[in-house]
Amino acid sequence: MTAVTRQPGAQADERRTPAVRVHGLRKAFGSAREPVLALDGLDLDVAAGEFVTVLGASGCGKSTLLRLLAGLDRPTSGEVDVQGGQPALMFQESALMPWLTAEGNLQLALRLAGVPRQERAGRCTELLNAVRLGNVASRRVHELSGGQRQRVALARSLAQGSQVLLMDEPFAALDAITRDLLHQELLDVWRADQLSIVFVTHNVREAVLLGQRIVLLSSRPGRVLRTWDTRDVPQDDVAGLTDEITHALREEIGRHAHA
Amino acid sequence: MPTREQSKTQQAQRDQDLAQLAGGLDALENAPGGRRRRFDITGVLAPVAVVVGLILLWQVACWAHLKPTYIVPTPSSVASNLWGLITHGTAWEAIWVSVHRGLIGFLASIVIGTVLGALVSQVALLRKGFRPLLSAMQSLPSVAWVPFALVIFQGGPALIYAVVLLGSVPSIANGLIGGVDQTPPLLREAGTVLGAGRFELMRSVLLPAALPTYLTGLKQGWSFAWRSLMAAELVATSAQLGTGLGGLLSNGSQDSDMPTVLSAIILILLVGVVVELAVFDPLERTVLRRRGLTSSGL
Numbered sequence: 001m002t003a004v005t006r007q008p009g010a011q012a013d014e015r016r017t018p019a020v021r022v023h024g025l026r027k028a029f030g031s032a033r034e035p036v037l038a039l040d041g042l043d044l045d046v047a048a049g050e051f052v053t054v055l056g057a058s059g060c061g062k063s064t065l066l067r068l069l070a071g072l073d074r075p076t077s078g079e080v081d082v083q084g085g086q087p088a089l090m091f092q093e094s095a096l097m098p099w100l101t102a103e104g105n106l107q108l109a110l111r112l113a114g115v116p117r118q119e120r121a122g123r124c125t126e127l128l129n130a131v132r133l134g135n136v137a138s139r140r141v142h143e144l145s146g147g148q149r150q151r152v153a154l155a156r157s158l159a160q161g162s163q164v165l166l167m168d169e170p171f172a173a174l175d176a177i178t179r180d181l182l183h184q185e186l187l188d189v190w191r192a193d194q195l196s197i198v199f200v201t202h203n204v205r206e207a208v209l210l211g212q213r214i215v216l217l218s219s220r221p222g223r224v225l226r227t228w229d230t231r232d233v234p235q236d237d238v239a240g241l242t243d244e245i246t247h248a249l250r251e252e253i254g255r256h257a258h259a
Numbered sequence: 260m261p262t263r264e265q266s267k268t269q270q271a272q273r274d275q276d277l278a279q280l281a282g283g284l285d286a287l288e289n290a291p292g293g294r295r296r297r298f299d300i301t302g303v304l305a306p307v308a309v310v311v312g313l314i315l316l317w318q319v320a321c322w323a324h325l326k327p328t329y330i331v332p333t334p335s336s337v338a339s340n341l342w343g344l345i346t347h348g349t350a351w352e353a354i355w356v357s358v359h360r361g362l363i364g365f366l367a368s369i370v371i372g373t374v375l376g377a378l379v380s381q382v383a384l385l386r387k388g389f390r391p392l393l394s395a396m397q398s399l400p401s402v403a404w405v406p407f408a409l410v411i412f413q414g415g416p417a418l419i420y421a422v423v424l425l426g427s428v429p430s431i432a433n434g435l436i437g438g439v440d441q442t443p444p445l446l447r448e449a450g451t452v453l454g455a456g457r458f459e460l461m462r463s464v465l466l467p468a469a470l471p472t473y474l475t476g477l478k479q480g481w482s483f484a485w486r487s488l489m490a491a492e493l494v495a496t497s498a499q500l501g502t503g504l505g506g507l508l509s510n511g512s513q514d515s516d517m518p519t520v521l522s523a524i525i526l527i528l529l530v531g532v533v534v535e536l537a538v539f540d541p542l543e544r545t546v547l548r549r550r551g552l553t554s555s556g557l
């Protein structure tokens with residue numbers, strides 16, 4: 001965590017140092033002779049404590065971007081810099097270990113994060129309470145509903161103690177009401193822990209609701225097409241912004257129909 | 260952000276509504292599920308009926324004098340022979356000799372097979388070298404090794420263990436390798452993101468994920484160990500080795516004593532069934548149930 005190495009008085013500087021810096025990011029799949037360019041020339045900075053949502057057509061490279069940020073894959077070229085070491089990544093499916101209980105999954109994350117044994121149980125309870133799951137701690141993954149699984153997954157991501165949280169359509173498979181709840185919980189922990197979040201979604205409404213900044217990616221190759229800042233928009237104009245972004249997204253998808 | 264400030268009370272109201280909603284959803288989600296499954300008596304009765312049917316068929320064949328009784332003895336003569344073996348202690352002795360050999364051989368196979376499997380699944384070069392070999396070994400009936408082992412170990416007990424190991428180590432190693440290979444990439448990646456290095460990934464993600472397939476490998480390993488043991492005992496008989504179930508079978512065969520031969524076969528089958536029912540089935544069921552991998556009907 002950056003807090004440990006921070007110089008006294010460097011607070012102001014750190015505000016300006018982005019939590020995530022991506023510069024000229026390029027990722028090609030396939031053979032060297034016939035490369036498929038997923039990302040090309042993508043630039044993106046995420047400030048410390050900022051909530052950024054990423055939108056784009058299916059297959060434009062959103063997951064690829066997060067995988068590169070999480071270090072699960074290497075860029076073909078370009079720079080990726082994430083402050084504070086290994087960021088947490090939440091997948092669309094919960095990706096919990098099915099042989100462990102909800103609590104066991106958090107314990108595992110805490111152990112791998114190097115939290116001393118005697119602190120783990122307490123931290124575990126805290127995390128489960130943060131996602132209001134204290135009463136199902138001893139349930140196994142298959143005994144949890146989809147929404148509960150994603151909450152455990154969120155708690156597990158928080159257990160890592162990273163300042164940067166990457167989320168790949170984490171709530172896409174949930175019903176609207178459960179999703180609303182999780183949005184609220186996510187915003188709560190984001191504020192409480194001052195996380196920097198990159199949140200990928202297909203859902204424009206979700207992107208506008210959550211993001212301070214909304215980034216629209218183009219398709220083939222993926223790069224930043226446009227950015228909106230919801231902090232500049234009065235709250236009663238959220239619907240207008242949603243329409244505007246939806247329009248831009250449609251236009252981008254439509255562009256490929258003629259290509 | 261003045262607009263956000265204005266809506267603070269509105270926000271508080273919303274939070275409260277959400278909390279109430281969450282309570283409702285949780286109550287629904289936490290509804291007690293799945294009753295315990297009741298014991299199914301037909302699971303026991305059906306196989307018993309099949310066995311009784313086969314014995315009846317056998318008895319009918321004897322009554323029809325299809326073969327002379329010194330070739331196909333009657334069920335009752337086999338039963339009395341078996342009873343004699345049991346009451347005289349011969350059967351227990353043979354079972355003890357074979358089962359303790361089988362257990363020692365199998366435990367050694369577990370250690371060797373597991374270490375080998377773990378190494379082969381993790382080290383690319385070992386994998387290239389050993390994977391095809393292990394598959395080939397698995398399809399080779401280990402009785403084929405007996406003549407060779409006889410010469411190498413000069414009829415000593417090591418010969419029997421060697422054959423047992425050759426029979427079961429490949430199954431166990433392949434079970435583990437298969438389980439590691441089938442681990443969903445998503446879980447692997449989740450482990451990596453959580454900060455697991457190579458060793459931790461193996462210990463905390465891959466090995467637990469591989470457990471069901473590994474158990475299947477163990478079960479197959481045991482059945483191969485048992486078969487190999489019987490084959491070895493059948494072929495390699497000497498005073499030095501004592502008389503196991505395979506030896507009993509071999510003695511019966513040399514004396515053309517068909518009731519003893521059939522009794523030995525029945526004992527060999529029984530041990531196999533008992534181990535499967537008492538050890539592997541419950542183990543497998545527990546593991547699968549814990550992961551929610553059994554349908555409630557099974």
Ligand SMILES: Nc1ncnc2c1ncn2[C@@H]1O[C@H](COP(=O)(O)OP(=O)(O)OP(=O)(O)O)[C@@H](O)[C@H]1O
Binds near residue numbers: 057059
């Ligand atoms: N391992 C891979 N090998 C080859 N091509 C890949 C691989 N991973 C991704 N791609 C390609 O890269 C492009 C971007 O994929 P990616 O999964 O990042 O898209 P996405 O924006 O997350 O899509 P979705 O919204 O459907 O999740 C796609 O065209 C995909 O086919």
Ligand SMILES: [Mg+2]
Binds near residue numbers: 062168
């Ligand atoms: Mg994706």
